[in-house]
Amino acid sequence: MADPFARFPRFPLAHLPTPLVEMKRLRATLSGRMNAEPPRLFIKRDDCTGLAGGGNKTRKLEFLIGEALSQGCNTVVTTGALQSNHARQTAAAAAAAGLRCLLVLFESVPYAGRAYRSSGNLLLDRILGAEVRVEQADADAGALFRQVMAEIEAGGGKPYLVPVGGSNATGSLGYTAAYLEIADALDALGTGPARIVHASSSGGTQAGLVVGRQLRGHGPSVAGINVYRADNDAMAAGILALAGKTAALFELAAPEAGAVVLDGAHLGPRYGLPTEEMKAAVELVAREEGVLLDPVYTGKAMAGFIAQVLAGRHDDVEALVFLHTGGMPGLFAYEDEF
Ligand SMILES: Cc1ncc(COP(=O)(O)O)c(C=O)c1O
Known part of the structure; x- marks a missing residue:
């Protein structure tokens, strides 16, 4: 075939x-x-x-980053929980494609473990060069993303929004x-x-x-x-x-x-x-x-x-x-x- x-x-x-x-x-x-x-x-x-x-997000990101590049975008924005694997892989994919990456991560998991807010994926996001913005679980996500996209555009960037989980x-x-x-x-x-x-x-x-x-x-x-x-x-x-x-x-x-x-x-x-x-x-x-x-x-x-x-x-x-x-x-x- x-x-x-x-x-x-x-x-x-x-x-x-x-x-x-x-x-x-x-x-x-x-x-x-x-x-x-x-x-x-x-x-x-x-x-x-x-x-x-x-x-698993790597396979999805091949198509998502492909689409972002085909649209001439230079900044990738995505979201998830603080320990999102999707966010970490998006940060890496953006780095590999030479794109800026902004992660808007929500405090949506009421887990009190001592490393939850510093280690794991969050640590890797930072090493991978993503800009990380942490928001409270009850923040108005719609308004927040409109504001983030407008900020990127005002700075001359062209954003590509990847939905939660790349789904x-x-x-x-x-x-x-x-x-x-x-x-x-x-x-x-x-x-x-x-x-x-x-x-x-x-x-x-x-x-x-x-x-x-x-x-x-x-x-x-x-x-x-x-x-x-x-x-x-x-x-x-x-x-x-x-x-x-x-x-x-x-x-x-x-x-x-x-x-x-x-x-x-x-x-x-x-x-x-x-x-x-x-x-x-x-x-x-x-x-x-x-x-x-x-x-x-x-x-x-x-x-x-x-x-x-x-x-x-x-x-x-x-x-x-x-x-x-x-x-x-x-x-x-x-x-x-x-
Ligand atoms: C390790 C891992 N397994 C499974 C999933 C679930 O995949 P999907 O969001 O496509 O249902 C995710 C999503 O974040 C994940 O990070």
Whole structure:
């Protein structure tokens, strides 16, 4: 098939393809706990996308920075929580593209850990040369962004606004492409029916993967684990709407509601606040596989992945891929937990 992404501006940032690795030791441990044979377990190492600590945003930023450059923009503005991995990768992508970067970060997570406001992603944002502006959770974001954009323009700059998590249709293209990469790698291994499980937050990863399946016509199903919103149904509806916009870029029909599968049982008290099962999952995977997850996204998603495997939820497939979306620098911000 001709490259379906060739017509979208793209700025190369990621080291691709990322490795797809079998987790034999984790599988043996889970098998012992359930007295049954789970499917083969794999981990897709998108924490190794290569840009300043890696993670899923790198794939999205290839298309977002490509679009910014194609529009002649010279300043990238984005937003997130204080420990946003997306903000850190955007800072790195902007640096690599020679663009100014302004991060507007919100005090939206009521976490009192001693390193939360100084270390982890926030430290890296500063080293990467981003200008960091911290705002209170209840600030009027709309008014704030209008003011920030006007300030940049008044100084002669041309801003490009990247939405939270890089999750618009352009950003989601990164995970439409990733779906093809994963599905082709599974085919090459001859694994049989498969499923991809991953952390879902602003939704671009899941929307992109869902559209990838539509584009390819066959391949692993997709199951998100909600680490973001208490209202699981509203979040799934938002992801479906974003998938519709992404599908439209390929002149595909909007996917049906059943295409967005989202497990809301592993969020805990709220976004960014640790759970005991997250800590257990982070330590288990570190000690069984030598792989570092993160406390906000992949740790909670792995807790969900393990619970689903133990409950036999994936007995209908032969291969289960945990998509490691990155976030490891966040461990340093949550040092009190470990
Ligand atoms: C490490 C990590 N995993 C998963 C996600 C969720 O991806 P998405 O926002 O596309 O749902 C994020 C988003 O910030 C992230 O930083």
